[in-house]
Amino acid sequence: MLTMVAQAKRASALFERNVVVYKRLPWNIVSGFFEPVLYLFSIGIGVGALVSGTFTVDGEPMSYALFVAPAMMAQSAMSGAMIESAFNLFGKMRYQKLYDAFLATPVGPNEIAWGELSFALARGGAYSAAFLVVMAVMDLTTSWWAVLALPGALLIGLAFGGLGMAIATFLRSWQDFDYVTGIMYVMFLFSGTFAPIALFPAWAQWLVQVTPLYHGVELLRGLTTGQVGPGLIGHAVYLAALAAIGLTIASRRMGKLLLK
Amino acid sequence: MRAWACYHYELIGYRRTWKGSVFSQFIVPVLFMLSIGLGVGTYVDRGGALGAVDYVSYLAPGLLVSTAMQLAVGESTFPVFSNFEWSRYYYAMQATPVRVRDVLGGLLGFLLTRVLVGAGAFLLVMAVFGAVHSPWLLGTLPVAGLVGLACAGPAIAFAARVTSAANFSLMFRFVLIPLSLFSGVFFPVERLPGWLEPLAYVSPLWHAVELSRQFAFGAFTNAASWHAAYLLVWLVAGWFLAHSSFTRRLQK
Amino acid sequence: MALITARGLQKRFGDLTAVKGIDVQVEPGEAFGFLGPNGAGKSSTMKMIGCVSPRTAGELSILGLDPATHAAEIKARLGVVPQTDNLDVELSVLENLTVYARFFGISRAEARRRALELLEFVQLTERANDRVEPLSGGMKRRLTIARALINEPEIVLLDEPTTGLDPQARHLVWERLFRLKQRGVTLVLTTHYMDEAEQLCDRLVVMDGGKIVAEGSPRELIERHSTREVVELRFSLNEMDELGSIAEKLDGIAQRIETLPDRLLLYAADGDAAIAEVHARGVVPASVLARRSTLEDVFLHITGRTLVD
Ligand SMILES: Nc1ncnc2c1ncn2[C@@H]1O[C@H](COP(=O)(O)OP(=O)(O)OP(=O)(O)O)[C@@H](O)[C@H]1O
Numbered sequence A: 001m002l003t004m005v006a007q008a009k010r011a012s013a014l015f016e017r018n019v020v021v022y023k024r025l026p027w028n029i030v031s032g033f034f035e036p037v038l039y040l041f042s043i044g045i046g047v048g049a050l051v052s053g054t055f056t057v058d059g060e061p062m063s064y065a066l067f068v069a070p071a072m073m074a075q076s077a078m079s080g081a082m083i084e085s086a087f088n089l090f091g092k093m094r095y096q097k098l099y100d101a102f103l104a105t106p107v108g109p110n111e112i113a114w115g116e117l118s119f120a121l122a123r124g125g126a127y128s129a130a131f132l133v134v135m136a137v138m139d140l141t142t143s144w145w146a147v148l149a150l151p152g153a154l155l156i157g158l159a160f161g162g163l164g165m166a167i168a169t170f171l172r173s174w175q176d177f178d179y180v181t182g183i184m185y186v187m188f189l190f191s192g193t194f195a196p197i198a199l200f201p202a203w204a205q206w207l208v209q210v211t212p213l214y215h216g217v218e219l220l221r222g223l224t225t226g227q228v229g230p231g232l233i234g235h236a237v238y239l240a241a242l243a244a245i246g247l248t249i250a251s252r253r254m255g256k257l258l259l260k
Numbered sequence B: 001m002r003a004w005a006c007y008h009y010e011l012i013g014y015r016r017t018w019k020g021s022v023f024s025q026f027i028v029p030v031l032f033m034l035s036i037g038l039g040v041g042t043y044v045d046r047g048g049a050l051g052a053v054d055y056v057s058y059l060a061p062g063l064l065v066s067t068a069m070q071l072a073v074g075e076s077t078f079p080v081f082s083n084f085e086w087s088r089y090y091y092a093m094q095a096t097p098v099r100v101r102d103v104l105g106g107l108l109g110f111l112l113t114r115v116l117v118g119a120g121a122f123l124l125v126m127a128v129f130g131a132v133h134s135p136w137l138l139g140t141l142p143v144a145g146l147v148g149l150a151c152a153g154p155a156i157a158f159a160a161r162v163t164s165a166a167n168f169s170l171m172f173r174f175v176l177i178p179l180s181l182f183s184g185v186f187f188p189v190e191r192l193p194g195w196l197e198p199l200a201y202v203s204p205l206w207h208a209v210e211l212s213r214q215f216a217f218g219a220f221t222n223a224a225s226w227h228a229a230y231l232l233v234w235l236v237a238g239w240f241l242a243h244s245s246f247t248r249r250l251q252k
Numbered sequence C: 001m002a003l004i005t006a007r008g009l010q011k012r013f014g015d016l017t018a019v020k021g022i023d024v025q026v027e028p029g030e031a032f033g034f035l036g037p038n039g040a041g042k043s044s045t046m047k048m049i050g051c052v053s054p055r056t057a058g059e060l061s062i063l064g065l066d067p068a069t070h071a072a073e074i075k076a077r078l079g080v081v082p083q084t085d086n087l088d089v090e091l092s093v094l095e096n097l098t099v100y101a102r103f104f105g106i107s108r109a110e111a112r113r114r115a116l117e118l119l120e121f122v123q124l125t126e127r128a129n130d131r132v133e134p135l136s137g138g139m140k141r142r143l144t145i146a147r148a149l150i151n152e153p154e155i156v157l158l159d160e161p162t163t164g165l166d167p168q169a170r171h172l173v174w175e176r177l178f179r180l181k182q183r184g185v186t187l188v189l190t191t192h193y194m195d196e197a198e199q200l201c202d203r204l205v206v207m208d209g210g211k212i213v214a215e216g217s218p219r220e221l222i223e224r225h226s227t228r229e230v231v232e233l234r235f236s237l238n239e240m241d242e243l244g245s246i247a248e249k250l251d252g253i254a255q256r257i258e259t260l261p262d263r264l265l266l267y268a269a270d271g272d273a274a275i276a277e278v279h280a281r282g283v284v285p286a287s288v289l290a291r292r293s294t295l296e297d298v299f300l301h302i303t304g305r306t307l308v309d
C-alpha cells in the first residue's frame, strides 16, 4: 500500500513536468479543442443543412448535427490520447532521451507510463468536457445519459492511450508514424462518423466493426442521443479490453526498452 | 538560369520524400470523396438541396483546389523554416550568386509542379467517380496552380518570420483548417451565419472554389474574372511579402 | 561497510560481453575511478550501479541493497551524471532542477531552495531562467552535475564528467567535484583522461575490454607499472619508418623502451642521464622531452596500447 502511494507520487511528478512545459505553450493546448468544433460546424451543421429532412439512421429521421457531434467528440478523444501517448512519448523516448534522465531517479518505467497516460487522459478529458458543453449549449444532447459521455470519452482515451503507447514501443522512426497517422485518418472518416456504416458494402462494415474508433463513436452516440441499450456495454467492453491489452504490452516493452 | 538551379534543388530533395506525400496529397482527397462525397452525399442527393447537381460533382472541384492550397501551404512552412533554422540551406545560398528571387522562384516553380501533378491525378479520380461534366474541367488545373501560389506567398513570409516550429501547428489549426472547412468546399457559403459570410469572401480559397466549380460545369458567371483577379492580387502581394520577409531573415 | 561491492559482475548485450566479471569495492568518502579506453565497459558498469541496466550475472550491492530488487530505494540516494547530457530542453535551467527534485518526492518549496543553492554552486545563477539549448557545453555539464546533487546524494556517479570540455571548463568542473569530495560525498567516475584520474581519484581501476587490468591509487599504479621518469623522443619524418632500428641502437639505456607509431618512450629512473646516453650513442632526435610518468604510461605498459587514440 505504502509503495503504491509512493509510485503514484512519482508518476504524478511526470504529470507535473508536462504541466510546467505546457504552461508555456497554452495555445498548443487550447488549439486542440477547436478542431472537432470546427468540423462540427462545417460538416455537422453546414452540410447538415443540405440533408435536413432526408437524413435517416435505421430508417428513422434524425438531425445530422446530432449524428455527427458525438463522433467528433470520440475522434477528438482518440487523437488527443494518441498525440500524447504515441507521438510525444516516442519523441521523448527515442530522440530527447528524456526518460533516461528520469530513470536515474527513483522513478521506474511503469511509473513513467502511468504518468504520461494520466496526462494524456487529463488533456483529452478536458477537451471532451469542453466539447460536451458546446454540444449541450447547441442543444445537441437529448438526454441526461449524455453526462456519461464524459467517462465514455475517457474510456476511449484510455483505450487509444494504451494502444498508442504499445505502438510507440514498436516503431523505429518518424516515417513509421506516417502509417499511424494514415490509419487514424481512415478511421476518422469511416467509423460511422459522417455517415452510418449501413451504407457501406458488407465487407467494409465488418472491417469497420473490428476497429476501435467505431466502438467509441457508437458508445458516445448512444449516450448523447439517449438511445441506451445493452449494445453500449459491448462497445465499452471492447474499449476496456483494448486498453488492458495495450497497457500490458506497453508496460512490458517500456521496461525492456528503457532498462537495457 | 539561377532560379532554374533552385528549382532543381527542390526537385532533388523531393525525390527522397515523395512517397510520404502520396498519402496526404492523393489518398486523403480520395478518402474524403468516399466518406463525405458518397456517404453524406447519398442523403444530400435524396433531398435535392443542390438542385440538379449531385453532391460528389459539387464537392470534387472544391476538394481539388482545397488540396492544392493545403499542399502549397504545407510545403512552404515547415520545409522553409527548416532551411533557415536547421539545414541553413538558404544561408549557404547567400554565399553564391543566387538571389532571393531565384530561391523564391525555384520554390514556387516546384510547388506549381507538385500542385499540377496532384490536381491532374485528382481529375482522373473524378472521372472514376463520374464527376466529369464538361471539357472545361481542364481549366481547374490552372485554378489549382493559382490558388496554391497565391497562398504559398504569405505562408513563406510567415515561415521566414517565426522563430519556433510550434507556430505552424497553430497556423494550421487556426487558419488553414478553418479556411478549408468554411470556404464553400463542402456547402455553399450562403448557408454560413450572416456575420461569417463576409469572412468567406475574403478567403482566397472561396474564390478558387467558385472558379473551379464554374470550370467543372463549364458554366461561367460574370464573377469569374473577378475571382481570378482576386487570386492574382494575392499572388503578387504574396510574392512581395515573401521576398521582403526572406531578405530580412537572411540579414539576421 | 563498503558502499558499492561488485563480485564477478557481468553485462552482456546479445553476443557481446561488455563487462566480463569485475570485482570492485568502493568505500565511503573516497573518490573512485574507472579509467579505460573507448568500449572498455565503463558506462555499462556505471549503468548497472545506477540501477538502469540489469546485470547479466554476478553480485552487486549498493548501499547494502540489491539493485534488482531495491532500485527505487538505491536511486533515491544516488546522483547520476550520464556520459551525454540529457537535460530537459523544454524546461528552463531552474526548472530542470525543480522538476527533477519532484521525482525524489522533494516538496516544491524545498526543491526551489535547493535548486537556487545548487545554481550558485555551479555558477549558473544568472542563467536560471534561460532555456537549456543555448548554454555552452561546460554550462550544460555543470547543470547536469547540479541536477545530480538535488537529492543530496550519498554517492555521485559521473560518467566522463569533462569529456569534450575546453581546459578552462574542465578545471571549473574539477574544482567543484573536489569540493564535493571534501564534504564527504563519495564520487565514482569514469574517464579516459589520466590527468583527470590523477587529479580526482583516490583509488582507481584500469579497465580494458570489459576486464579490470590493474587497481590501486594513482601513485601506486605508477610505481608498480612504470618508472619515475619518461623520455619522449620524436624524429624527423624520414626517420619515422626506422623507429624500430633506432630503438635497438638505444638498447640498455632505459629499463624499457616502447615504440609508438610517432615516437619512442624510454622508461628510466633518471631522465637526464638517459638523454645524455642517447646523444652519446650518436642518435639525434628532432625533439626530446623528459617528464614524470603518468597513468597513460601505466596503461601502455599493461595493454600495449595508448588510452586516447
Ligand atoms: N545498449 C547496448 N546495446 C548493445 N551494445 C552495447 C550497449 N551499450 C554498450 N554496448 C557495447 O558494450 C561495449 C562497452 O560499452 P561502454 O559504453 O560500456 O564502453 P565505455 O567504456 O563507456 O566506452 P566510452 O569511453 O566510449 O564511453 C561497447 O562495445 C558497446 O558497443
Ligand SMILES: [Mg+2]
Pocket: C042, C043, C044, C083, C159
Ligand atoms: Mg562510456
